[in-house]
Each structure stands twice: as structure tokens, then as C-alpha cells.
Amino acid sequence: MTEVLQYNDGKVLRGAIDVVREFPLVLRVNDRELVTLVASPHDLRFLVAGFLWLQGFVASADDFLVLSVCNDYGIANVRIKGELPHELKPVLTSGCGTGVTFSLPQGRQTPIPRSGIAVGAVFELMRQLAQTSDRYKSHGGLHSAAIGDVEGRLLLHAEDLGRHNTIDRLAGEALLKGIPLEGTILATSGRVSTEMAAKAAQLGIAVVVSRTSPTDMAVRICDESGITLIGYLRGAKLTAYTHSEYILFS
Amino acid sequence: MTEVLQYNDGKVLRGAIDVVREFPLVLRVNDRELVTLVASPHDLRFLVAGFLWLQGFVASADDFLVLSVCNDYGIANVRIKGELPHELKPVLTSGCGTGVTFSLPQGRQTPIPRSGIAVGAVFELMRQLAQTSDRYKSHGGLHSAAIGDVEGRLLLHAEDLGRHNTIDRLAGEALLKGIPLEGTILATSGRVSTEMAAKAAQLGIAVVVSRTSPTDMAVRICDESGITLIGYLRGAKLTAYTHSEYILFS
Incomplete structure (x- = not known):
């Protein structure tokens, strides 16, 4: 617990609160x-x-x-x-x-072959990511990410102060536990930047989905790597930036 | 512009949108x-x-x-x-x-001497940061930071995809333009982590203020460096984590 002073519209209070650990x-x-x-x-x-x-x-x-x-x-x-x-x-x-x-991220040379993924699976995985992260809420304001299968079932979940750490954590757990990641869906709470996209490509992930936006370099990496990149998934909406041909809408 | 496919509750549309550049x-x-x-x-x-x-x-x-x-x-x-x-x-x-x-951040050995800063100046700087960032909104979802004087007047403003880049940008502009930073207020849109706190300490900044939370290591660095660290500034509220004795509430 950290001692703090709280101020609210003229009133000053003293108390103690939890602080996120680094x-x-x-x-x-x-x-x-x-x-x-x-x-x-x-x-x-x-x-x-x-x-x-x-x-x-x-x-x-x-x-x-x-x-x-x-x-x-x-x-x-x-x-x-x-x-x-x-x-x-x-x-x-x-x-x-x-x-x-230690090297600038690159796209994957040989995109993984695959059939389509139902749009419902993508919504389902994001729903489960939000639900699982809610359970961890005590940590406060962390980034979260998850790996799901083609049916949208959550296989792995990770939280960290650092957004990219969440991907390293998912990869490490999969490696140590022998969970195959090729053709899976990666869901993340935050922006999809170069590193996220490049790491997904390295892992053979088929779909990357986020609540928010990707960067231009992330779009290019996903395009070259055959990854279906989805952003702004909110409510019943989403925006597909690359390889939307793999999404099954019906 | 990037070509995208948008999906909304069963309807599929094609269009083109701007993507944040990296x-x-x-x-x-x-x-x-x-x-x-x-x-x-x-x-x-x-x-x-x-x-x-x-x-x-x-x-x-x-x-x-x-x-x-x-x-x-x-x-x-x-x-x-x-x-x-x-x-x-x-x-x-x-x-x-x-x-x-290239080195793990440390607190500053000799805190800068100073008198107090009016709580109103801190609210005023955050208001200006939000206003200035709004004008740049075309960039979309970037981090922003500003340096203000003890009256809360905005001196420097920076935006970047990377949160820490905003601090490097403020420091670089100040260095090249000869703007002194000792005793100023640093306002940031995002979380205050180790690096932000350590960089503020290096720059001789007196007050660090954020809309969201600091980490435990940031609290320690600010404490050791004599920085007044303020988080959760929203509406008429704020939480002071360190050196609240420098805030003038009346």
C-alpha cells in the first residue's frame, strides 16, 4: 500500500492505495x-x-x-x-x-495455409479475453492478450504492464507446455504495432484481433504474412485490414 | 489510405481508412x-x-x-x-x-529546491494538454505529453505512438531551443512508469501529473527525487503519491 493525498473539488483527504508493480x-x-x-x-x-x-x-x-x-x-x-x-x-x-x-520485425515468408475462421469465433474470443481480464482486475490497468482456437475457445491468457510482454508470455507458456500456436487467433486489448504483428507472424498465428487500431507497418506485416488483421472490434462491429477472405461471415 | 472490410451486425461493407503511421x-x-x-x-x-x-x-x-x-x-x-x-x-x-x-533508471541525488505549486496550475496544464491533443486528433490514438510552467501555461507539447517518445521529444525540443525545464510541470496522457519518472528526474521537473496511475517504481523514483507525483487527475479530482507538501491547495 502507498500513502497518498487525495483532492476532490477543494477537499483534501489522506489514505493508502494499491499501486501497480513494475x-x-x-x-x-x-x-x-x-x-x-x-x-x-x-x-x-x-x-x-x-x-x-x-x-x-x-x-x-x-x-x-x-x-x-x-x-x-x-x-x-x-x-x-x-x-x-x-x-x-x-x-x-x-x-x-x-x-x-534485436532485429527489425519482418513478415513471414511462407504464410500458413488455412481455411476460413467464422466471424463468431473472433467475437467469442474477444468476449472471453474481456471476461478473463475482468477477473484479474485487482492488478489494475494492465494489458492483456489471449490465444484462442478456431472456434474462439480461449487457450492461453496473459497480463502485463507491457503490451509486448503479454505476447512474449503467451509464446513462452505455449513453448514450455507444448501448445501448438499455428493457425490460432491472437486477441489483444491494445493497439497492434509492428512488434505484435511480427511476433504473431513468427508464431504462425492466423488471425490478430484488437479492440483498437493497428499501425501502418503492422498492416503491411500482416498483409505479407497472410495474417487476417482485425481492429476496432466493439459490440457487433469489427474492421478487417488484411486477408478478410479468410473470415466466414455466414 | 488503407482498404478495409467493415462488419456491423451481419452487414459487410468495403471502404478505405487512415491508419496511424509507425x-x-x-x-x-x-x-x-x-x-x-x-x-x-x-x-x-x-x-x-x-x-x-x-x-x-x-x-x-x-x-x-x-x-x-x-x-x-x-x-x-x-x-x-x-x-x-x-x-x-x-x-x-x-x-x-x-x-x-541503456541503464536502469535511478532517482536524482539532489532534488531541485522549490516553493509550492498551486493546485489550479496543475488542473490548468492538464486542461491545455487535452485541448491541444484534441487539435491533433487527426493522427488518431497517439500518446501526448506537455511541459508547463508553475502557472500551468503550456510551454511544449509532443505526440507520438510511443509514450516515452513523447518525453524524449519534449526534452529534445527544449534542449535545441534552449528552454529551461527545471521546476516545470510534466503532464502526460498515460501511465507514469519508471522511465517517465526517471526522465522527469533527470530533467529537474518538479511535478509529474497524469490522468491515470503510476507504477510502484515510479512512485519510489519520484519520492527519492523530490518530485510531486500526481495521478488520476479527472474533473476536479486528483491523487498525490509523493511530496504533496509542495501543492498549494488554497
């Missing part, structure tokens, strides 16, 4: 200090696994020889098969979230 | 490729100047020997006095924005 985690990989991730403090092994997977440093759960997170010291110790590239130049992304990657 | 800018400093910033495409020199200043690579406008931005190629060429540190480890911050820094 946790710095030093990530050591093969004895090298790679980065410090700043994230929400729960389930950090999923974040670490997903981050390293989506950076291309591991390709499967077997590539982790050691993956340990010490919350007390704020250190993740990871040992992976193979070596990290010698030089890593960070890309500082614009979006609302972790905001770094 | 612009990747490779930042070369002293012939070394430092990072790629991804940001909104306007006024990139302010972003570059502020980023390098807040990273501690320059201390004044005179330290820039060259500062040129080529929008066509997406490259900023910068030459600064002195050299960059040999090794740079990125910190991937949680917040909603650029989300990288």
Missing part, C-alpha cells in the same frame, strides 16, 4: 548479461522463455538447458544450446510495451 | 549504428536529440556537431563531442512507449 529482471544467458526486462512480477519464466524464443535465440523448449528465475534477486539465469550472436543492436519499438527487439 | 529510424552516432527508434514520423530531430540527451550521451545542444535526419532513408546521422561507451546493454522497460534505455 519488476526489473536481469536476463543472463550463457553467462552473458543480455538485457534487463521490466515487467509485471508474476510468472516470469513464461516471459523469459517467450522473449528468447521470439528473439530467435531458441527454437524449442529443448534448447533450454537451464531456465531459472530468482524473484528475490531479480535475475533470470538461462543456459541455451548454441551461442548468442556476438553483437546485438537493439531496436526501440514505438508501441505500448516492452519495446525492444 | 516510422523506423536508424540512429547512427559517431559512425556507429546505435539503435533503431520506431516512432511517429514527424519532428524526428527532437526525438533524436532528447533520446541522446536522456541517455546521457550529450549534456547540451553544443555537444551536437551534426544532427541530421533523412526521412526518405529513415536514417539519423549524428556526430557528438566525445565518444559513446564501448558496450551498451539495453534495458527493456515495461511501459507503454519506446521502452528502452
Whole structure:
């Protein structure tokens, strides 16, 4: 609890309230200090696994020889098969979230083959994302994301202060639990930026859906990667930006 | 304009809409490729100047020997006095924005001395931030931030896809135009995370105010740095998290 002073139209009150936690985690990989991730403090092994997977440093759960997170010291110790590239130049992304990657995101070369997805499944997954996030509301004002199957059933859910951390968390949990992500739907509470789109493409996700807007680069990446990108899903409405041919409306 | 398909309760329409732009800018400093910033495409020199200043690579406008931005190629060429540190480890911050820094944010050792700030000035600055951002609404869903003086008069305004980019932009514009920031008020549309608080402390800002919540680390940094941190400013209400003794309520 944090002591605060509250002011309301001339009246001054003192009290104590909960504040959202931000946790710095030093990530050591093969004895090298790679980065410090700043994230929400729960389930950090999923974040670490997903981050390293989506950076291309591991390709499967077997590539982790050691993956340990010490919350007390704020250190993740990871040992992976193979070596990290010698030089890593960070890309500082614009979006609302972790905001770094070591290479500029690219579209996927070979879009995953698939048949259509019923529009109802997309609405259903967003409904479940909102409902699940509501249950976590105690955290306060976090970003949330979910993976659903083609029927709109929720498979994975993640919350974090950082929008991109939610995707890393979903990816990491899927990797460690052996849940296949190809052809699934990714639902997110926030804006779809480059990183979100590129990470979805890397994961073989078929549909990305958000309550709000995508950026122009995200539209291009989804277009090139064969991803159906949907924004502004509210009530019974949505806007499809790319590959609407995969949406089944009847 | 981007071609889209819109769906509304069973009806399918085709049209074209504007999409928020995300612009990747490779930042070369002293012939070394430092990072790629991804940001909104306007006024990139302010972003570059502020980023390098807040990273501690320059201390004044005179330290820039060259500062040129080529929008066509997406490259900023910068030459600064002195050299960059040999090794740079990125910190991937949680917040909603650029989300990288090369060192973990710290509070300021010597809080700036000051007298109080009238509560009315804080409300006035937030009113002006909202009003100014409304005028830019064509951009759509961007983050905004402003610097105001102790009377709540708006001195600088910035918008960007990335929340932290708005602070770098304000800092860069102030640095290049010679506007002093010590003792000013920083108003932001979004959450106050570590980076926002640490950057405010570096700049000698006296009051940080937001419509939404701060994180726990931001509260600590503001506390240590002598910054008055105000959140949840809405209507005639606000919540002060740190150093409320500087707010004049009558």
C-alpha cells in the first residue's frame, strides 16, 4: 500500500492505495548479461522463455538447458544450446510495451495455409479475453492478450504492464507446455504495432484481433504474412485490414 | 489510405481508412549504428536529440556537431563531442512507449529546491494538454505529453505512438531551443512508469501529473527525487503519491 493525498473539488483527504508493480529482471544467458526486462512480477519464466524464443535465440523448449528465475534477486539465469550472436543492436519499438527487439520485425515468408475462421469465433474470443481480464482486475490497468482456437475457445491468457510482454508470455507458456500456436487467433486489448504483428507472424498465428487500431507497418506485416488483421472490434462491429477472405461471415 | 472490410451486425461493407503511421529510424552516432527508434514520423530531430540527451550521451545542444535526419532513408546521422561507451546493454522497460534505455533508471541525488505549486496550475496544464491533443486528433490514438510552467501555461507539447517518445521529444525540443525545464510541470496522457519518472528526474521537473496511475517504481523514483507525483487527475479530482507538501491547495 502507498500513502497518498487525495483532492476532490477543494477537499483534501489522506489514505493508502494499491499501486501497480513494475519488476526489473536481469536476463543472463550463457553467462552473458543480455538485457534487463521490466515487467509485471508474476510468472516470469513464461516471459523469459517467450522473449528468447521470439528473439530467435531458441527454437524449442529443448534448447533450454537451464531456465531459472530468482524473484528475490531479480535475475533470470538461462543456459541455451548454441551461442548468442556476438553483437546485438537493439531496436526501440514505438508501441505500448516492452519495446525492444534485436532485429527489425519482418513478415513471414511462407504464410500458413488455412481455411476460413467464422466471424463468431473472433467475437467469442474477444468476449472471453474481456471476461478473463475482468477477473484479474485487482492488478489494475494492465494489458492483456489471449490465444484462442478456431472456434474462439480461449487457450492461453496473459497480463502485463507491457503490451509486448503479454505476447512474449503467451509464446513462452505455449513453448514450455507444448501448445501448438499455428493457425490460432491472437486477441489483444491494445493497439497492434509492428512488434505484435511480427511476433504473431513468427508464431504462425492466423488471425490478430484488437479492440483498437493497428499501425501502418503492422498492416503491411500482416498483409505479407497472410495474417487476417482485425481492429476496432466493439459490440457487433469489427474492421478487417488484411486477408478478410479468410473470415466466414455466414 | 488503407482498404478495409467493415462488419456491423451481419452487414459487410468495403471502404478505405487512415491508419496511424509507425516510422523506423536508424540512429547512427559517431559512425556507429546505435539503435533503431520506431516512432511517429514527424519532428524526428527532437526525438533524436532528447533520446541522446536522456541517455546521457550529450549534456547540451553544443555537444551536437551534426544532427541530421533523412526521412526518405529513415536514417539519423549524428556526430557528438566525445565518444559513446564501448558496450551498451539495453534495458527493456515495461511501459507503454519506446521502452528502452541503456541503464536502469535511478532517482536524482539532489532534488531541485522549490516553493509550492498551486493546485489550479496543475488542473490548468492538464486542461491545455487535452485541448491541444484534441487539435491533433487527426493522427488518431497517439500518446501526448506537455511541459508547463508553475502557472500551468503550456510551454511544449509532443505526440507520438510511443509514450516515452513523447518525453524524449519534449526534452529534445527544449534542449535545441534552449528552454529551461527545471521546476516545470510534466503532464502526460498515460501511465507514469519508471522511465517517465526517471526522465522527469533527470530533467529537474518538479511535478509529474497524469490522468491515470503510476507504477510502484515510479512512485519510489519520484519520492527519492523530490518530485510531486500526481495521478488520476479527472474533473476536479486528483491523487498525490509523493511530496504533496509542495501543492498549494488554497
